[in-house]
Amino acid sequence: MSSPATPLVPAANAHLPYHEQGDGSGAPIVLLHGFGGDHQTWLNIQTGLSPRRRTIAFDLPGHGKALAWPRIGNAGVSAKAVVQSLEAMNLAPVHLVGHSMGGAVAALVAMRAPESVASLTLLAPGGFGREINDKLLRRYARTESEKDLEPLLEQFFGFGFRMPRLFARHAAELRQKPGAIEALTTIVEEILDGDGQKTIEKAALADLGMPVKLVWGRQDRVLPVHQAGDLPGTVACHLFDGMGHMPHLENPQAVIRLILEASAAR
Numbered sequence: 001m002s003s004p005a006t007p008l009v010p011a012a013n014a015h016l017p018y019h020e021q022g023d024g025s026g027a028p029i030v031l032l033h034g035f036g037g038d039h040q041t042w043l044n045i046q047t048g049l050s051p052r053r054r055t056i057a058f059d060l061p062g063h064g065k066a067l068a069w070p071r072i073g074n075a076g077v078s079a080k081a082v083v084q085s086l087e088a089m090n091l092a093p094v095h096l097v098g099h100s101m102g103g104a105v106a107a108l109v110a111m112r113a114p115e116s117v118a119s120l121t122l123l124a125p126g127g128f129g130r131e132i133n134d135k136l137l138r139r140y141a142r143t144e145s146e147k148d149l150e151p152l153l154e155q156f157f158g159f160g161f162r163m164p165r166l167f168a169r170h171a172a173e174l175r176q177k178p179g180a181i182e183a184l185t186t187i188v189e190e191i192l193d194g195d196g197q198k199t200i201e202k203a204a205l206a207d208l209g210m211p212v213k214l215v216w217g218r219q220d221r222v223l224p225v226h227q228a229g230d231l232p233g234t235v236a237c238h239l240f241d242g243m244g245h246m247p248h249l250e251n252p253q254a255v256i257r258l259i260l261e262a263s264a265a266r
């Protein structure tokens with residue numbers, strides 16, 4: 001079992017690159033980041049979970065160490081890569097956690113390969129309604145400098161939350177890699193449909209037969225919180241006042257607790 005210092009695995013066709021922490025028993029917890037991020041967005045969550053659970057944070061196609069993944073695109077493309085990676089690494093079943101675009105990816109993985117998923121925790125997931133801050137995401141996709149990224153990224157958080165000091169710097173560093181801006185531009189246009197976003201079938205969550213939790217901030221300025229409505233009654237909905245689009249960074253303790261609750265159910 002790997003230690004918290006497990007290095008990133010180079011990108012390969014067999015599986016997505018990942019960062020692993022913890023050596024707890026039971027099915028591992030797999031974490032999928034949002035658009036424009038990478039595995040590092042989960043470091044505080046992985047650290048919090050590592051005394052009890054093994055966690056694996058993937059870089060999704062076109063992001064981080066998976067920038068050169070053979071196919072990049074929308075959530076469906078990433079879901080295929082995740083399913084392939086779970087099979088290649090013999091991980092299934094896993095407790096799957098996804099944020100924003102990664103939430104849409106996680107939901108699609110659970111719908112397409114339910115035998116691979118023991119529980120599903122979605123943080124402000126994409127695809128739950130057409131409304132989306134398309135102008136913000138398009139600007140975010142093509143912006144390179146830390147100075148210009150900072151005011152854009154501040155809109156991802158609740159109004160009273162102080163953005164982590166190095167957050168914009170890390171985002172800028174990721175964009176210095178050759179092809180990074182082009183990859184993000186390609187992905188954002190596949191996520192979006194004009195001034196809206198492509199959607200997934202929320203009602204299908206009722207048929208999954210696994211614990212499903214939804215976490216959303218009432219001050220989300222990227223995806224409106226009302227998209228958490230009209231969900232099947234079997235989905236546990238957790239809405240937070242004063243929180244924006246980044247639950248795992250704005251209230252990591254609550255997110256860790258909810259992930260552990262979902263993973264303890266099976």
